Amino acid sequence: MTHYLQIWLASARYSVTRTLMFRFDFFLWATVELFWMSVNLLLISVIYAHTTSIAGWTKYEMLLLVGTSLLVQRFLMGFFWSSIFEMGRNIRSGHFDYFLAQPGNILFMASTRKVDLDGLANSLVAMGVVAYAAHKLGLHPSAWDLVAYALMIVCGLAIHYSMLVLSISLAFWITSAQGMEGIYFTLSEFSRLPREAFKGLASLAFVWLLPVVVVSNAPARTLLHGIEPRWVLALVAAASLWLSAAIFVFNRGLKRYSSASS
Numbered sequence: 001m002t003h004y005l006q007i008w009l010a011s012a013r014y015s016v017t018r019t020l021m022f023r024f025d026f027f028l029w030a031t032v033e034l035f036w037m038s039v040n041l042l043l044i045s046v047i048y049a050h051t052t053s054i055a056g057w058t059k060y061e062m063l064l065l066v067g068t069s070l071l072v073q074r075f076l077m078g079f080f081w082s083s084i085f086e087m088g089r090n091i092r093s094g095h096f097d098y099f100l101a102q103p104g105n106i107l108f109m110a111s112t113r114k115v116d117l118d119g120l121a122n123s124l125v126a127m128g129v130v131a132y133a134a135h136k137l138g139l140h141p142s143a144w145d146l147v148a149y150a151l152m153i154v155c156g157l158a159i160h161y162s163m164l165v166l167s168i169s170l171a172f173w174i175t176s177a178q179g180m181e182g183i184y185f186t187l188s189e190f191s192r193l194p195r196e197a198f199k200g201l202a203s204l205a206f207v208w209l210l211p212v213v214v215v216s217n218a219p220a221r222t223l224l225h226g227i228e229p230r231w232v233l234a235l236v237a238a239a240s241l242w243l244s245a246a247i248f249v250f251n252r253g254l255k256r257y258s259s260a261s262s
Helices: 002-021 023-048 059-093 106-111 117-136 143-172 180-192 200-209 214-225 229-254
Strands: none
Touching (some): 023 059, 023 117, 059 180, 106 143, 143 229, 180 214, 214 229
16 A cells, blocks of 8 residues: 555656646636635526525535535546546556556556646635535534534545446447546536436436436535434445445456557
């Protein structure tokens, strides 16, 4: 683990150095992401100007939910997004050879090569949204509640990461995995909705089969109602299952990879 931490820190230092060389690019994309987040938050104000509750969630409860969803997504953007989608291009071009010679696990090396500071910077904004909503609701979570919330955020991040790896791994079998970015964003839109709003087949699809709703709802419920062991265990189990599936599919695809030299 120390070896991999050193590798990741080296990649992070490179990313920071590169960001400082192109500071305007950093400020531009950070502003774009901040604008997109602001639109989502403004939409809550507009909707709740005409109603007091949606699926049993009040305005600031919904703000807490959306803030949690944005927090998971900003972490994903900051730590993995660029590396994973670059991985898809490298598989198609044959440049993935570079990672085969790296001193570590291939998936780790390929998916943690870059750190995007704009995404990490806006994760602080998402934390602020969660803290503001909790303050307006008069919440006083215990230390254990906060630990459980952090654990569930990590599990949600692992699930989103796994979904992206599974999607990009299709590049080993098909000519191009382009378009997966749009599919991911479409699915991630559901994470900002209350679980109670999904019924029947929609609940089966987006709560149980593709747990994009649970990754934000479960942590938010922990702050609202305290630790619910069944949801903590369910999210940990889902994260383990999805991560295992992503690693399995990636390794199977790796056996089909034809390098640039072939």
